Amino acid sequence: MQLITIQPETLFQALADETRLRIIRLLVVADKEACLCELVDSLQEPSYKLSRHLKILRQAGLLSSQKEGRWVYHRLVTEPSYLETLYATVQALPDGDQVYQADLARFTERIRLREGGRCRVGILSDDLKVENK
C-alpha cells in the first residue's frame, strides 16, 4: 500500500532521462532484478550516478530495492496495473543507436557470473571502479 500519492508528472519525469530509461528498459526486457554493480557493468556508467538515478526511480514508485548483505537488488514495481502498460510502451520504443541492445548484451553476459541466482562479484569494469587510496 502506498500512503503518499505519486503525482502522474513525477512518473513521467522519472522516465524523462536517458540513463533512467536505460535502467528501466533493461529490467523490462531482461525481466530480471539487478544489483548496482551489475548495472554499472551493463550500462558502463559510474556507480554514484546510477545510485542516484535508482533512487529517483524508487521515489517515483517504479522500482523497489532490497538489500541482501553487501548487495542491493532492484526490481520493477508492477502495481498499480497501469505500470505494466507503461512498461509495454517502454519496450516498444525505437532503439535508434542500439544503446539498449548493447546494454542488454552486457547484462546477459554479466549475470552469467551469478551463483545460485545471486551476484557474487563486484564491479568488473576497471575504469568504473572507485579506488580507495
Add this chain to the structure above:
Amino acid sequence: MQLITIQPETLFQALADETRLRIIRLLVVADKEACLCELVDSLQEPSYKLSRHLKILRQAGLLSSQKEGRWVYHRLVTEPSYLETLYATVQALPDGDQVYQADLARFTERIRLREGGRCRVGILSDDLKVENK
C-alpha cells in the same frame, strides 16, 4: 513520415509537466481536437502558457496542429502505435484532486458552443483574456 527521430526521453519529458498532462489527458478522454481558446477556457490557464506547452508537445511528436483561419486545431498523433499504448496509460492515471475531471467538464460545456463542429467564439473567461490597450 518522420524524418528526424524523436528521442524516447523527449517523449516522456513532454509528459513530465502538469499542464501538458492536462492537455493530453483532456484530448485523450474527450477524443476530440481542440483550439487554443477552448483549451484556455477548459484549463483556465493563460493562452501564452498553453501555446508554449502545445509547441513542446508538437515537437515531441504527440500533437499535430492545423490552422483554420483564425483558429488552430490541435489533435493527438496516433502513429507510431506505441503512442496509443502511452495514451492508455495516461487515461489510467489516478485523478487524485479531480483536476482532469474538472477540465473535462469545462471542455464539454465549452464545445457545445461550436457551430458545425468548429469553434466560433474566442476566450470566454474574462480574467484570461489579453487586453489590447
Add this chain to the structure above:
DNA sequence: ATAATAGTTGCTCTATAGTGCAACTATGCA
C-alpha cells in the same frame, strides 16, 4: 581488528525548464 568493497550522499557547478510580461503576427469583420 582491519582491509576491501557495494553502495550512498553532501557539495558545487552548470545547463535547462517553466513562468509572466509585453510586443508581435495573422486573420476576419465592420
Add this chain to the structure above:
DNA sequence: TGCATAGTTGCACTATAGAGCAACTATTAT
C-alpha cells in the same frame, strides 16, 4: 481600411535537475 482578436514569441527571472568529486556507511573476508 482599420480594428478586434486568435495565437505566437523574445526577454528576463527563478527554480530545479544532472554531473563529478570526494567523503561517507555497511558488510564481508582475512
